[in-house]
Amino acid sequence: MIVLRRLATALPVIAGVIVVTFLLTRALPGDPAVYFAGPAATEQAIEEIRHRLGFDRTLPVQFFDYLQRLAHGDLGTSLTTGQPVTTELLTRLPASAELMLLALFLSVAIAVPLGIAAAMRPGSPVDHACRIITTAGVSLPTFFTGLLLVYVFYYLLGVAPAPLGRLDVFDSAPPQHSGFYLIDSLLAGDFETFRAALAQLVLPAATMAIFTLAPLARITRAAMLGALGSEFIRTARASGLARHRVVFVYAFRNAVLPVITTLGMVFSFMLGANVLVEKVFAWPGLGSYAVEALIASDYAPVQGFVLMMALLYVLLNLVIDLVYGLVDPRVRLEA
Amino acid sequence: MTATLRHARYVLSENPVTAFAFALFFLLALCAALGPALAPFDPLASDTAEALTGPSAVHWFGTDQLGRDIFSRIVVATRLDLGIAVTSVALAFGIGTLLGLAAGYCGGWIDRIVGRAVDTIMAFPLFVLAMGIVAALGNNVANIVYATAIINLPIYARLSRSEANVRRNAGFVEAARLCGNGEARIVLAQLLPNIMPLMMVQVSLTLGYAILNAAGLSFIGLGVRPPTAEWGIMVAEGASFIVSGEWWVAFFPGIVLMSAVFCFNLMGDGLRDIVDPLRRT
């Protein structure tokens, strides 16, 4: 029920997203048909494209066509590869997803304990380290961090592999089940490939994680400080409850609520930073697809990319809302 | 007013880091203002004999693949980067604040429309939306400014809306109304000055974000074209040399970029401490 209600509130947002992406496809200066036909097109080809993509009809009709095509999963065709955009996006999705999920995991695994430790020992070196990481982390341009990491760990120290994508030239991808190399290689029992894939993943995931770790650590620290200073913690201490219970069951569970909300911002950033990180590390995911298309003035993939990322973001926010509702009974029960 | 200044001075003295940020800001502003006059070399002059030389007494930050002096290019780029950031934030602030004030103060259908527009913008991952807008409108610097302005608009709209909402029935607003002031005048002359301190904090923080955004867009090849000097595109040009060890081509523009963003973030934090210490985290 709650799921349905949340879905219902997401519908107007999705509608807005579709309208905006439609407008973006029609906002190109000049004749859109020329863009979609490509630079080498003849007059006749342009006319054909114009008719096929419906540019010669009125705007509302075009919108309706757009909706129809979306309903069939048709996001157009890429000029440079000649493939349907939808297929290419879906093929590349696992690469980006694997990267983002690992980055999220790294980020949370570092930021949350750091924030808790900083809150429990105010004024200590841990606290100061947390403050520095928090302020510096949000100032680091993602693409720059990536390059720095490559320089230090690949060029200087030689411990990281070359930033050439998901796997080294000599390794081959494991048999496809999920598209996630880490999972697929484990499923096939192939530890060599697993290690190789992981080695390639570490630097790009770390690059993304460094940026998102900052707001997460900051919010965790602030939320824990707030929770630890609150009246119900005083009651818990006065009842003689064991320290770890007070900190983790009582304080942390309350502090985790604003952290969950911050994840929304983290996802927004990750979906964008995806583009930058994939360019630096030659990662064959959604971001690099969009960038290559952009440089080649191939617009259908770019628009498909924007739409897909937006829908992914709406979906992720929905998940965050639901998780929040699970943790906070006040939201669940007052609904 | 002097009480604020005194408090400001107290905060700055307690927090040397914040004072440092303000100093750095002045340095950047100076570079932006004086630009080419400060550059020892012509940022566009290429000298292939000197290509890819490391930092030295002559070329403080080394030279790039076309033999151009990196230090000069960075100094000149300051004007462009700060210009893009300031213009887009000014647009976002101006339009966003007015829309938000109108929405929060008047309520009704204005509120609903503005709310819907803002929610729609925020439904996108912001960098992706900026990419989409630049791709749609055309690949040039002006569109980078517009795209960055659009994605930063919601923050101002929401902030001014909630502040206006809280204050719209406050005593001083009622008093102004009773004195016969028109609604528009109340919004501009009474509400706006009241929320300015908070908005200024937000402006400083957004400036940092706007610089990162613009640099990110130019890193992937949008907006700025070679041979223009801009921090993001310089990092992009230097990226291919990292794996062969010529680190300075990407490093110095990146460090300067990072320092500028850091500076604005620290200033924003410092301003927040001056304006509203309760919101400190």
Next chain:
Amino acid sequence: MIGDGNTVPLLAVEDLGIEFHTRSGTVRAVDGIGFELRRGETMALVGESGSGKSVTAYAIMGILDAAARITSGTIVFGGLELLQASERAIAEIRGRELAIIFQNPRTALNPIRPVGKQIADILLRHGNVTAAQAPSRAIEMLARVRIPDPERRARSYPFELSGGMCQRVMIAMALACAPQLLIADEPTTGLDITTQAVIMDLIAELAASQKMATLLITHDLGLASEYCDHIAVMHAGHIVETAPTVALFAAPHHPYTAKLIAATPGGAPSLDTLAAIPGALPDLRRADLPLCRYSERCERAAPACLDRPLPHRAVGEGRGVACHFPL
């Protein structure tokens, strides 16, 4: 004297001094106070806001703020010197032998944990119950504090309960392990009048049935007089008078006590004769505080009050007063 006649006090506070270090100076919140409480007795610490009564309670429980420093004194509870004991020893008795309930019950409870589980947590920590027994014991406690439909209520969250019910839950948590001393810090401020009476009656009844001593912290002298056998009046970090309740009202010996009684509705014959107490608490950050902190508000003040150390005169059976010129 009620109780089992045991003459060794359950709780003995002596010469307790507490300071707070703040940005604007050091606050000498409590200065050289002492009192005793025997098993089964009910005593009230009465005073205006800022008189140091809550701070004293927190010091006894060991839950003072990090900015607080105990500068002097001893607190002996059941033979254990609390201020010297290890953190471990204190955590053992806290919640088991020694319990506290707070003002604002709803904020004093964990908002995202069912109340039954909060009681069970305490039982698991201190009582000899297994994890399987704890939930039903928690329901029993809820029934003892007269919460209707305790099985369903055990699964409720604090925001689903009224203020009075939240306070009952707090009482259930405090009494779960049958402590020997219950400290009640303004337990009814924030509840409506009828609920106040009901909650105080509940506490009194449970205390009597368990032979539990009660230390009531309150600003309401009327409430103290109804429910407590002994009253200690506090002013600006000093205890100015202690006496059995009846004796205190019959013949107060400290000028402040007399003023308090006159200011209490019920103590005065009519609203017109309700007196206000002139002045206000002195700023406890001052370095030049007079040795009798009431002297600046007192009509009977003399030069001796400012610089002669405050006496503690015994003036009869179980009575004491800190004044150079008692009434």
